[in-house]
Amino acid sequence: MENNEFYSTIFKRKSIRNFDLNSLKENELSEISNYLQVLKPFDKDIKIEIKIVGPDNVKRRMMKKAPHYIAIFSEVKEGYLTNIGFMLQQLDLFLSRNGIASCWQGIPAPKKELVNSSNLKFVIFMAFGKPQDPETMHRSSIEEFKRKQLKEITEIKGVDELLEAVRIAPSAANRQPWFFTGTEKFINAYASKSGFARFFVGKYPQMDVGIALYHLKVSAEHFGSKTKILLDETARMNVPNGTEYIASMKLE
């Protein structure tokens, strides 16, 4: 399986919800396990645990069955949701790139035995397996992404090309709860925090911004920059209305 260039995958990937229920082959599952060992963290000081489990461990709550699920557990501390978004989006792209269908799944819940199998808190599933219809597992044009326009997600000028890969990132219920300020060399990421909606979407905006930050890293590296994620006090003090500060990315 390949993982050297995710930039083009970002423009093709999509959530797949109809799976072929046959298991993947042993060698495919072990390649996925190996890839899980090399996911890059957003914050390396947050402990996580990732397991590959079958549908018997999942209360699906209306979601269609998949042959396999990633279950991710985490220590609960500042940044843990963003860390999970950032890390599992690498897997979403890796699977898509290798012809394996996947879908982030916030609705299903873990069965008790799964919850009890880790000392860390269960956070979210990602369903994966062979797609029922391999012909339709990728998008073939940018028009197939239903997303906000760039001007709705940033005030930075001159970064249209860089942020296009971020604009089309996936998010829970496709809410795209992200906003970016700063300059082309220093980008601050914020997550929406609207009172009533927050009651429904809870933990997702911070996770979604983790996903967007991973797309930003891939895009920046594609255009030749080195990237560094950091927390910036000035960005934290200058929060756009209705948002909370998540992190900044320095591009060199």
Ligand SMILES: Cc1cc2nc3c(=O)[nH]c(=O)nc-3n(C[C@H](O)[C@H](O)[C@H](O)COP(=O)(O)O)c2cc1C
């Ligand atoms: C954190 C998160 C949770 C999600 N939970 C679900 C879910 O429970 N069920 C589902 O069908 N899709 C779920 N999705 C998929 C989104 O609906 C999907 O990413 C979004 O509509 C954009 O579509 P795309 O992924 O095909 O580009 C989730 C996505 C994210 C990022």
